[in-house]
Amino acid sequence: MSQxxxxxxxxxxxxxxxxxxxxxxxxxxVEPALAVVLVGDDPASHVYVRNKVLRAGEVGIRSLEYRLPxxxxxxxxxxxxxxxxxxxxxxxxxxxLPLPKHIDEVRVLEAIDPGKDVDGFHSENVGGLSQGRNVLxxxxxxxxxxxxxxxxxxxxxxxxxxxGRSNIVGKPMAALLxxxxxxxxxxxxxxxxxxxLCRLADIVIAAVGRPRLIDAGWIKPGAVVIDVGIxxxxxxxxxxxxxxxxxxxxxxxxxxxxxxxxxxxxMTIAMLMHNxxxxxxxQTG
Ligand code: GUN
Numbered sequence: 001m002s003q004x005x006x007x008x009x010x011x012x013x014x015x016x017x018x019x020x021x022x023x024x025x026x027x028x029x030v031e032p033a034l035a036v037v038l039v040g041d042d043p044a045s046h047v048y049v050r051n052k053v054l055r056a057g058e059v060g061i062r063s064l065e066y067r068l069p070x071x072x073x074x075x076x077x078x079x080x081x082x083x084x085x086x087x088x089x090x091x092x093x094x095x096x097l098p099l100p101k102h103i104d105e106v107r108v109l110e111a112i113d114p115g116k117d118v119d120g121f122h123s124e125n126v127g128g129l130s131q132g133r134n135v136l137x138x139x140x141x142x143x144x145x146x147x148x149x150x151x152x153x154x155x156x157x158x159x160x161x162x163x164g165r166s167n168i169v170g171k172p173m174a175a176l177l178x179x180x181x182x183x184x185x186x187x188x189x190x191x192x193x194x195x196x197l198c199r200l201a202d203i204v205i206a207a208v209g210r211p212r213l214i215d216a217g218w219i220k221p222g223a224v225v226i227d228v229g230i231x232x233x234x235x236x237x238x239x240x241x242x243x244x245x246x247x248x249x250x251x252x253x254x255x256x257x258x259x260x261x262x263x264x265x266x267m268t269i270a271m272l273m274h275n276x277x278x279x280x281x282x283q284t285g
Pocket of ligand 1: 140
């Protein structure tokens with residue numbers, strides 16, 4: 001029987017640690033605060049932002065929401081970011097992606113103070129991660145690492161295959177696994193026979209956004225599979241969420257696997273809260 005990796009329980013453990021750190025900060029008259037900037041009316045982004053704000057409240061982090069209309073100019077977004085950078089009462093800044101097409105995302109992300117960049121997307125943090133420096137790291141890959149350490153302990157010498165090469169998940173995931181002494185392969189849409197490489201992996205991270213792309217033929221028996229995908233599909237006349245992994249088939253061969261939902265999803269928000277208290281501690285300590 002394959003172990004089901006419980007992301008909700010793991011997230012609850014992280015949030016309990018975060019809450020304790022928030023209480024220590026409060027005792028030192030520091031009120032950790034996270035600013036979330038949302039531009040436009042992408043429905044999924046609104047749901048994500050609402051969940052982030054709710055979770056922050058639960059652990060005692062103050063949250064500030066800045067909503068701009070879809071027509072907002074890049075300069076208007078940059079003005080908000082500059083004001084938040086300058087405000088010592090704000091410790092974390094998150095600009096929800098995607099931004100409307102007319103705004104250059106990289107330009108906005110690069111404008112965030114790297115010390116307040118709780119997404120870990122600023123080039124200074126991206127570079128720091130690849131150099132093995134202790135910087136703010138992207139929340140979803142950091143959450144995946146927690147789940148892997150909880151499941152496997154030491155990851156040294158494991159062969160990990162990352163499916164997908166996005167800036168938000170695939171690339172930082174590969175950097176974190178390398179820092180944890182894994183051998184890594186990254187496969188993507190131009191890879192030739194990616195399933196052959198994947199089948200050599202002790203650890204598979206699926207982050208491509210293609211519903212049930214990965215079936216049992218991709219997986220070595222006994223591997224650990226982390227499914228980052230959250231895809232909404234219509235099936236049997238109803239709407240449901242599925243991962244990038246064909247869960248029912250793949251769990252027949254894995255040693256351990258994350259479900260969707262209830263796997264990586266809850267960890268992402270928990271790690272955002274973790275990054276926010278880390279940023280608050282670094283800015284005030
Ligand atoms: N949109 C989808 N995922 C993310 C994320 O991790 N951070 C931000 N800022 N936007 C996102």
